[in-house]
Amino acid sequence: MMPIVVAADVRKSFGSVQALDGVSIDIQAGQVLCIVGPSGSGKSTFLRCINQLERIDSGAIWVDGELIGYRRVGDKLYELTDAESARQRLTSGMVFQRFNLFQHLTALENIIEGPVTVQKRRRKEAVDEAMALLDRVGLAAKRDAYPSELSGGQQQRVAIARALAMKPKLMLFDEPTSALDPELVGEVLEVMRDLASSGMTMIVVTHELGFAREVANEVVFMDRGAVVERGPPQEVLVHPQQQRTRDFIAAVLA
């Protein structure tokens, strides 16, 4: 079976900094992949390449069987138009470190914005589904609250609901709990755990090694723009083979 995401030799630099130095990763549908690594290791950049928030310099990424960002003509890859990239992004949902809820819209309006504006679905239907999603993340009572009136944990749960409203085949999480006060981390991880057990394919960039050990099917350790080690969480996080992985885990647990 074709993996839902395949990245082949992906390279990306910001000026003189090589953020991704030949990353090849694949993930099967229904799996949870956690990417861990020190800051600056390129893990967030890689996640952002999967839904084209960053343009890759070379290499190729397929999502759900489709080459993303480019069209192959002969021996060249031609960059897609804005509208074509926008359509491809519908396959994946993204959750950001800083939540990025639309500040001028209420929780409910944030969730129905995509279905109504992008997918052109009927408002009534979108509202019904949004309410079901808000209920699922435990925030039905906050439907009319603006983001500025919600705690960080609540904002992130609304952001997850907003991504799910587009019915993505794949969810990308970019350090979803890093900007939260410690007491609010649990409620967000709870929603993510629930999502994983429902069979959603998830790629999670995280510093929560406990969550990775418990929920991930597979863990990737990245450093300096490259994959250092990958395997089941018991191997990578408990019995790492590489010295760099051991050093990182020791530093995080210290």
Add this chain to the structure above:
Amino acid sequence: MSSTAAPSAIGMGMKPEKFDPSIAHLTHVPRRHYGRWMASVLILLVFGYVVKAFAEGQIDWNIVGQFLTAQSILNGLVNTIIMTFCAMALGIALGVLFAILVMSPNPVLKGVAVFYIWFFRGTPLLLQLLIWFNLALVFPRIGIPGLFEVRMVDVMTPFVATLLGLGINQGAYTAEVVRSGILSVDTGQTEAAKSIGMTRLTTLRRIVLPQAMRVIIPPVGNEVISMVKLTSIASVIGFAEVLRNAQTIYYANARVIELLIVAAAWYLMIVTVLTIGQHFLERYFAKGSGRRRTRPATPAVEA
């Protein structure tokens, strides 16, 4: 007495109050602001003098009252309002367009926008107005060769020249306001919009501009108010707005000050109405900004 008493209090000729809990029941008297009282009295005196001077001066207030609602003045008023609306609409449209162009990575598009802003902010509005009005001297006829052609003097009426002059000049200022508004919106908002499949244009229209409005509205509101008054410049090229029509009347009846007062009264009226409108507009676009936390909480809906 005690050597620890505050020296400054002694220096100002006051004795330091001795420790005495029994004074706790005494009445407190707030500080008196004699300076402010005196300033207020002086200002009221000057104001009264000015009012008296105008009341006794050679102004025929009956004439003012009589021309306040004269047909010609009201027509001019309508033209002023229409011109303010049209020029501002053109200015905002151009402002948004050039704000986007000036942020374009394409050097030609960016260059055109930079030139536009530089040129129209760098020359006097009155001069621009005269150039538009006299454009027939440069291009006697305009049109698409072979398809149609018209004489420039027929096209460049006072209305059209004023609209182009005020609108295009306004666009150069509004472009800068819109640009700062767009920059005030966090890039995370754009990324989130992209992540739910929005194109760049939809993102701008649905996510970025509505939030930029909070920053854009107050200065644009000021500019609308300026525009109301700037339309009076068009009197020099014969556009029949309220000042021009007031002038036409006083050329005939020599009641100069009376008619200028009439015009001033109408400008004040429009500006007052607009100021109130701006207040409500600002409140509308402040939603979600956290400054509106006082809005009544909507009762929780049971799902």
